[in-house]
Structure formats: C-alpha cells, structure tokens
Amino acid sequence: MSNPLKRVHGYLAEFSSVKEVFHAAEKVRHAGFSSWDVHTPFPIHGMDDAMGLPRSILPRFVFVGGALGLTTAFLLEFLTQVVIYPTVVQAKPANIFTIPAFFPVMFELTILFSAFTALFTCLVMMKLPRLHHPLFNSQRFGRFSDDKFFICIEARDPKFSTEKTKSFLSGLGADSVELVEDEL
Amino acid sequence: MAEAANHDSHHAPHADGPSRAKVLLREPLVLNNRSFSWVTNRVAGIVENPQPWGWWWIVVPCALLAGFMAFCFTYLVSTGVGVWGPNHPVAWGWDITNFVFWIGIGHAGTLISAILYLTRQKWRTAVNRAAEAMTIFAVMCAGLFPALHVGRVWMAWFLAPVPNSNQIWQNFKSPLLWDVFAVSTYFSVSVVFWFLGLVPDLATLRDRCKPGIRKMAYGLFALGWRGGNRQWRHYEVAYMLLAGLSTPLVLSVHTVVSFDFATSIVPGWHTTIFPPYFVAGAIFGGFAMVLTLMIPVRKIYGLQDLFTMKHIDNMAKIILLTGTIVGYAYLMELFIAWYSGSLFEFDAFKWRILYGPYTWAYYCMFFCNVIAPQAFWWKKCRENLFIVMVVCMFVNAGMWYERFVIIVTTLARDFLPGAWDMYHPSWVEIWTFIGTFGMFLMLFLIFLRFLPVIAIAEIKGVLPEADPHYDPSMVKRDNVVAPPAYEGDPHEVSGQPATVTIPGAATV
Numbered sequence: 001m002s003n004p005l006k007r008v009h010g011y012l013a014e015f016s017s018v019k020e021v022f023h024a025a026e027k028v029r030h031a032g033f034s035s036w037d038v039h040t041p042f043p044i045h046g047m048d049d050a051m052g053l054p055r056s057i058l059p060r061f062v063f064v065g066g067a068l069g070l071t072t073a074f075l076l077e078f079l080t081q082v083v084i085y086p087t088v089v090q091a092k093p094a095n096i097f098t099i100p101a102f103f104p105v106m107f108e109l110t111i112l113f114s115a116f117t118a119l120f121t122c123l124v125m126m127k128l129p130r131l132h133h134p135l136f137n138s139q140r141f142g143r144f145s146d147d148k149f150f151i152c153i154e155a156r157d158p159k160f161s162t163e164k165t166k167s168f169l170s171g172l173g174a175d176s177v178e179l180v181e182d183e184l
Numbered sequence: 185m186a187e188a189a190n191h192d193s194h195h196a197p198h199a200d201g202p203s204r205a206k207v208l209l210r211e212p213l214v215l216n217n218r219s220f221s222w223v224t225n226r227v228a229g230i231v232e233n234p235q236p237w238g239w240w241w242i243v244v245p246c247a248l249l250a251g252f253m254a255f256c257f258t259y260l261v262s263t264g265v266g267v268w269g270p271n272h273p274v275a276w277g278w279d280i281t282n283f284v285f286w287i288g289i290g291h292a293g294t295l296i297s298a299i300l301y302l303t304r305q306k307w308r309t310a311v312n313r314a315a316e317a318m319t320i321f322a323v324m325c326a327g328l329f330p331a332l333h334v335g336r337v338w339m340a341w342f343l344a345p346v347p348n349s350n351q352i353w354q355n356f357k358s359p360l361l362w363d364v365f366a367v368s369t370y371f372s373v374s375v376v377f378w379f380l381g382l383v384p385d386l387a388t389l390r391d392r393c394k395p396g397i398r399k400m401a402y403g404l405f406a407l408g409w410r411g412g413n414r415q416w417r418h419y420e421v422a423y424m425l426l427a428g429l430s431t432p433l434v435l436s437v438h439t440v441v442s443f444d445f446a447t448s449i450v451p452g453w454h455t456t457i458f459p460p461y462f463v464a465g466a467i468f469g470g471f472a473m474v475l476t477l478m479i480p481v482r483k484i485y486g487l488q489d490l491f492t493m494k495h496i497d498n499m500a501k502i503i504l505l506t507g508t509i510v511g512y513a514y515l516m517e518l519f520i521a522w523y524s525g526s527l528f529e530f531d532a533f534k535w536r537i538l539y540g541p542y543t544w545a546y547y548c549m550f551f552c553n554v555i556a557p558q559a560f561w562w563k564k565c566r567e568n569l570f571i572v573m574v575v576c577m578f579v580n581a582g583m584w585y586e587r588f589v590i591i592v593t594t595l596a597r598d599f600l601p602g603a604w605d606m607y608h609p610s611w612v613e614i615w616t617f618i619g620t621f622g623m624f625l626m627l628f629l630i631f632l633r634f635l636p637v638i639a640i641a642e643i644k645g646v647l648p649e650a651d652p653h654y655d656p657s658m659v660k661r662d663n664v665v666a667p668p669a670y671e672g673d674p675h676e677v678s679g680q681p682a683t684v685t686i687p688g689a690a691t692v
Contacts, residue, residue: 022652025413037412041220042384042645043420044652047413056421076345080353092357104362104440108369111433115373115426119380122422126415129407144411145388145641147220152412 006181009134010036010154011165012141013174018044021149024172025050028151031168035157039141039150058121065117066110073109077102134182141180152180204663211667213307213646215489220644223490227385227638228392230485235633238484246626253619256612257332265335267612274595274607279333281587282617284441284462286326286624287367288583290374291434291463292470293319297377298430301423307498309642310491313385314481315474316378317635321627322473323371325620330363359443366440373433377426380419383409384641438462445590452532452594455520461513468506468553469583471499472576477628479569479576481637490638497566503579504560510586511554528599535597541606542593549589552582 015021018040025038029052038047048055078099081087086094092101123129135141135152144150151174153165169177214223260267270277293315300308331340343364345354354361386406393399409415442458475496482491521533537546556578559565566572592607631637648654658664 018650018652019654037410037414039411040413040416041224041388041411042641042650043416044413044650046652048417050652051413053414053417056418058418058421059425062425077356080345081356085351085353087353087355087357089355089357098357101357104359104436104443105356105365107432107436108362108365108440111429111436112369112372114429115376118422118425118429119376122380122418123407125418128409128415131403131408133408133410135410142391145384145391145409146224147644 003184005184007134007184008155008162009137009180009182010152010157010160011169012135012138012178012180013151013153013169013172014140014176014178015149015151015173016147016175018149020173021151022047022050024151024169024174027172028153031159033153033157033159035154035160037152039135039144039152041145041147041149056125058118058125061121062114062118065121066114068117069109069111069113070106072113073106074102076109077105134180137182138178138180140176140178204661206663206665207661208665209659209667211492211494212648213310213492213494214643215492218489218647220647220649223638223644223647224388224392224640226486226490227636227640227643228389230632230637231389231634232392236484239629239633243626243629246622246629249619249622250626253616253623256616256619257328259612260332260616261337265333267610268333269607269609269613270333271605271607273598273603273605274592276333276591276595277607278588278609278613278617279329280444281584281591282620283326283329283333284587284591285469285584286322286329286620287370287441288438288462288466288587289470289473290319290322290326290370291438291466292474293317293322294370294374294377294430294434295467295470296474297381298427298434301427302431305498306646307495309639309646310487310495311474311478311499312642313378313381313635313639314478314631314637315470316374316381317628317631317637318470318474318477319374320371320378321624321631322470323367323374324627325624327367327371328616328620330367359440359447362440363444366437370433370437373426373430377423377430380423380426381639381642382635383407383419384411385636385639387411388640389636435463438466450594450598451526451528452536453590454529455517457513457516457520461510461517464506464509464513465553465583465586468503468510468557469579471503471506472579472583475499475503475572475576476580479573481632485632485637487638490643493567496569496572497563500560500566500572500575503575504557507553507557507579511550514550514554532594532597536589536593540593540597542589542596545585545589545593549582549585552578553586556582 013024015024021038021040022044025047028036029050038044038051040047081102082094082096082098088094092098140148141150151169151172153160153169159165166177166179218226268277268279270279293312296308296315297312297319301312331337334340334343342348343354343361383406386402387409390399390402390406393402439459439462442462445453446455446458448454478491479496482488518533518537521529524530534540537543556575559571559575565575596607597604644650648656
C-alpha cells in the first residue's frame with residue numbers, strides 16, 4: 001500500500017575527504033543556504049565556523065539544571081534535618097550551623113542534575129531520538145559513519161532549486177550528488 | 185654523527201639558504217597510517233565476527249562464579265549477615281574492603297574519560313571506551329557490598345530519602361549517607377557519559393548491519409544519529425560539560441569514601457590525609473586494572489595500531505606517579521602518627537607495622553604499591569609487556585591489601601585491649617569476592633562482544649587526515665625528525681613492524 005507519491009527531502013552530495021567537505025561547506029554557506037547540514041563520521045574542527053553556526057547554548061540549560069540540583073539538595077537536607085524533624089546526633093546542632101555538613105550531598109546532586117540536564121537537553125537540541133529520517137533512504141548515506149562525508153541541502157530551503165542546487169553541489173567537487181526522497 | 189653535523193649547521197647556515205630549525209614530530213596516535221575505514225572495520229569487526237574460542241572459555245567460568253556469588257548472597261539474605269566473618273570489634277571486614285577496592289578501580293575510567301579529555305590528552309581516545317565500561321562494571325561490583333552488608337536487605341530503601349510512615353529522615357550529617365549519594369551519582373553520571381560517547385559508534389554498527397534484530401537494536405540505541413554538524417556542535421559541548429562535571433565528581437567520590445573513615449575517631453582512620461591519599465590510590469589501582477584488561481585485549485583482537493606502546497608507556501608513567509604519591513602518603517601517615525603526639529594514633533601504627541597480627545598484610549601492601557611500580561622508572565620495563573602485566577598484578581593485589589590494612593588492622597586493635605580480637609573471613613565472604621571478579625570479567629567480555637571496545641568516532645578525529653588543514657607534505661620536509669620508536673611488542677597487526685615510518689623523515 002505504499003504511496004506512489006514521494007516528497008523530495010533534498011540533495012545529498014558525497015565527498016571523500018575532510019578537506020573537500022570543509023571547503024565545500026564554506027561555499028554552501030556563502031551561497032546563502034540555510035536548511036543544510038554536513039554529515040561526518042566525527043566532529044570536524046572548525047566546521048561550526050565554516051557553516052556559520054553560533055556556539056551551542058546548551059551550557060545555559062546545564063547551569064540551570066545544576067542550580068536546581070543544588071537547591072533541591074539544600075531544601076531536602078535543611079527541611080528534613082532542621083525544620084521537619086530536627087535530628088541531633090553526635091552532639092551536632094540542628095540549626096543553620098548544620099549547613100556545612102550538607103555540602104557533600106549538595107555537591108553530588110548539583111553534578112547529578114547537571115549531567116542529566118546535559119544529556120536530555122542535548123538530545124532535544126539534536127532533535128533526537130527519532131526512529132526514521134529521510135536520509136536513511138539513501139544507500140550511500142550509510143557510509144557517513146564510516147569514511148565518507150556528506151552535505152545535504154534540504155528542499156525546504158528557500159534557495160533550493162531542482163536543477164541549480166544539483167549542479168551547484170556537483171561544482172563543489174562532490175563524488176556524487178543524489179536526490180533523497182521520502183514517502184509521504 | 186648526523187646529529188652533530190646538523191647541530192653545527194644550525195649555527196652556520198648553508199650556502200643555499202638559511203637552515204630551518206629541526207621539528208620533532210609527535211608520535212602518531214594511530215600507527216601505520218591507518219585510514220578511517222580501517223579503523224571502522226577493525227573495531228566494528230570485533231563485534232561482527234565470531235569471538236575467538238577463548239571468549240567462551242573465560243565467559244562461562246566467570247558466569248558460573250557470578251552465579252555462585254548469587255547463591256552466596258541468597259544464603260546471606262536468608263540466614264543473616266552473620267554468615268560473613270565481621271564481628272566485634274572488626275565490624276567491617278572484606279565487605280567494605282571489597283567495596284572500596286572496586287569503587288577505586290572505577291576511578292581510572294573516569295580519569296581517562298574526563299580529566300584527560302579536559303587536559304587535551306588525545307591518546308585517551310583509544311582507551312576511554314573500555315575504561316569507562318570498566319568503571320561502570322566495577323561500580324556495579326562495589327555497590328553490591330554496602331547494599332548487602334546492611335544485613336536486612338529489604339530495609340535498604342531506608343538509605344533513600346523518601347517520605348515514610350515513621351516520619352524519620354536520614355541523617356544527612358553522616359558520611360555513610362554522603363557515600364550513598366556520591367556512589368549513586370557516580371554510577372549514574374558514568375553511565376550517561378558512556379552512553380553519550382557510544383551513540384555515534386552505535387550508529388556505525390547500525391549502518392553496517394543487515395536489516396534484522398541486530399540492526400533494530402543498534403538503531404534504537406543509536407537514537408537515529410546522523411552525524412550532522414548541527415548535531416555534533418551540541419554533542420561536543422554536552423560531552424565537554426559531562427567531562428567537566430565528572431572531573432570534580434570522580435575526585436569527590438573517593439574523598440567521600442575516605443570520609444567514611446576519616447570523620448570517625450578511630451585511631452588510624454582519623455587523619456586529614458585520607459581524601460587525597462584515597463583518590464591517588466584509586467587512580468593508581470584503576471590504571472593497573474585498565475592495563476590488566478587492555479593488554480590482552482589489544483593482542484587478542486589485533487588493536488596494536490590503535491592502542492599502541494605509547495599508550496602503555498603513558499599509563500605506566502601514571503601508575504608510577506600515583507604509586508609514588510601513595511607511597512608518600514603511607515610514610516606521611518607514619519610520620520604524623522609519631523609527630524602528632526597522639527598515643528593512640530602512634531600505637532595504632534605500631535600495631536599495624538611492628539607487632540600486630542596483620543603486619544604481613546602491611547608489608548604485602550607496601551611492596552605491591554610502592555616498591556613494585558618503581559620498575560616503571562626504566563623505559564625497558566615500560567616497554568616489556570610481561571613486566572608491565574606483572575607490575576599491574578602486584579598493584580591490583582596491593583590496592584586490595586591497602587584497604588584491608590586500613591579497615592581490618594585498625595579495627596582489630598582499637599582503644600581497649602579487652603575488646604581486641606582477630607578477624608577471619610568466612611567462605612561465604614571469600615566466594616562473594618571471587619564472584620565479583622567473575623561478574624566483572626563476564627560483563628567486560630559481554631561488552632567486548634556487543635559494543636565497540638574503542639571509540640571509533642573519537643579515534644578517527646585524532647587521525648591526521650581529520651584536520652581540514654592537514655598537509656601531508658609537511659612531514660616530508662628535511663627538517664622534520666621522526667620520534668624514537670618503541671621496542672618490544674613485535675607482533676604488530678598484519679606483520680608490520682612496530683616502528684613508526686614517516687616518509688622522507690627518516691634521515692636528517
């Protein structure tokens with residue numbers, strides 16, 4: 001029951017070296033495309049600048065997560081030890097001067113909350129997890145995780161054109177340029 | 185002679201132009217100019233090809249040992265914690281010794297994955313995956329002991345601060361509760377860090393699989409990774425942040441473990457040197473365990489080009505450094521015991537090293553941890569894998585003895601002679617400890633079977649071709665000097681020699 005109509009996802013250009021894909025990415029950026037990406041087996045140093053991408057804002061979320069962890073730990077300890085059920089053990093006080101004994105757990109929960117914030121925020125920002133993506137329809141694309149480098153310009157880009165984009169990518173020195181489609 | 189001639193030419197330029205200063209190349213992190221696809225094939229091949237026959241010969245006995253450990257635990261839970269040896273005054277015996285031993289082993293993994301990442305030690309890429317796996321499995325082994333030594337295991341949830349009908353809360357001033365938070369945070373963050381690092385490599389395995397259950401499983405855990413730079417830029421920041429978070433975390437975990445002892449008033453435990461001493465010891469013991477595991481792995485699976493002699497050399501140096509710090513801590517402990525003027529403290533150490541019932545354990549510890557690693561001052565010893573393995577075995581044993589000495593010798597001779605007693609482990613305790621080794625090795629072998637033992641994406645990133653500005657002609661210049669080659673380890677992958685060959689740079 002597959003739909004005979006297909007939606008064009010974009011053009012996928014294959015490169016075989018870091019140098020080629022790096023300089024191609026600079027040219028794609030200068031051509032003014034916005035919905036495009038470089039798919040590589042490992043992060044390439046300087047690619048963010050080549051693509052004109054700003055710094056990730058992930059650290060701000062992680063800071064908030066860490067602050068939340070610190071607050072959680074402090075409230076958990078202070079409220080339970082001092083407010084709800086003042087516990088005097090080993091002749092140690094149950095008042096504001098107990099706080100130094102709370103530092104280890106405050107530290108640990110700061111780290112714990114920060115780490116989970118980093119993981120989940122990172123996944124959200126990477127738009128993962130997802131079970132399917134049109135790029136997986138390409139046979140060639142499977143080698144992005146081995147030794148090939150790809151640039152994909154998506155059809156939703158306002159500058160995308162069925163003929164011009166293809167010849168543009170070929171002109172960048174791509175080994176092959178492929179039209180990637182997805183089922184509707 | 186060539187050296188001398190070149191040195192002279194530095195002062196007197198040649199007639200045909202000024203001479204350039206000599207450049208000593210760094211040792212390449214991956215030997216024999218391996219390509220990206222070679223790395224993929226070699227590492228993914230371990231998972232995809234049938235395991236060597238020895239895999240089954242190790243994993244089955246290990247599983248049996250782990251199974252027997254489960255029996256020991258059942259016996260413990262159903263009968264009572266008295267089936268173990270601890271008694272008054274030695275209330276902590278092998279259980280807490282093993283706990284500290286295993287948790288310490290984990291520390292090397294986090295050191296490699298986090299601290300060496302922050303310090304830009306690129307050689308870590310060949311080691312970090314296996315070391316992090318080792319961390320997680322070691323912490324799993326460690327966690328069993330405190331959970332079971334509480335005696336009434338079904339009450340273990342009292343450790344967690346959850347509202348209960350008694351309205352009694354945990355004592356947050358207790359280092360034992362700090363320990364609960366430290367160890368559980370350590371385990372969780374280590375798993376997160378490990379998993380995030382695995383995602384690109386799981387995608388590699390996914391892309392190489394034929395459609396089927398395997399592909400679906402790897403695909404599920406790879407989360408739909410496409411290696412887009414719009415993903416990598418967040419991924420790299422997240423990875424760096426996790427490294428930055430894990431660094432103080434790993435230092436805090438063994439610090440908190442040492443607080444279990446240091447905040448008590450027991451002579452021999454109540455010392456301020458404990459936190460740094462424990463952390464150094466943990467890294468020391470952990471590196472020995474990483475080498476113990478990885479030297480056979482690199483040989484069996486042909487990873488000598490990725491996990492090179494340079495790696496072993498670096499790790500041996502870290503073992504030497506941390507072992508020496510540990511030795512310094514031992515001696516400083518003795519010095520302070522005398523210098524503090526505390527009779528109890530001084531006596532505790534006299535019992536420990538002169539005339540106590542466990543002096544043999546102290547000398548075992550001292551030899552294994554302080555004397556044995558001194559072999560690594562010599563390059564010949566660091567290059568000889570047999571010697572490296574022997575020293576690592578000594579360190580593994582020595583770090584266990586260290587915890588035994590700290591815990592048992594101290595408790596066996598406390599304040600009142602009337603309370604003194606000996607401690608002997610029971611068979612349940614001994615087999616539980618052996619069982620944790622079975623579980624640890626079994627988990628590590630299963631890891632080797634299903635997950636890439638070397639971080640494929642990361643190691644590709646440190647190949648010279650991964651730099652967009654890499655110029656192969658640079659190394660062909662006549663002023664470039666090749667680094668000295670390592671001796672030993674003649675059985676290189678595909679019969680190639682271990683020496684580093686860089687075209688055009690051999691003669692200067």
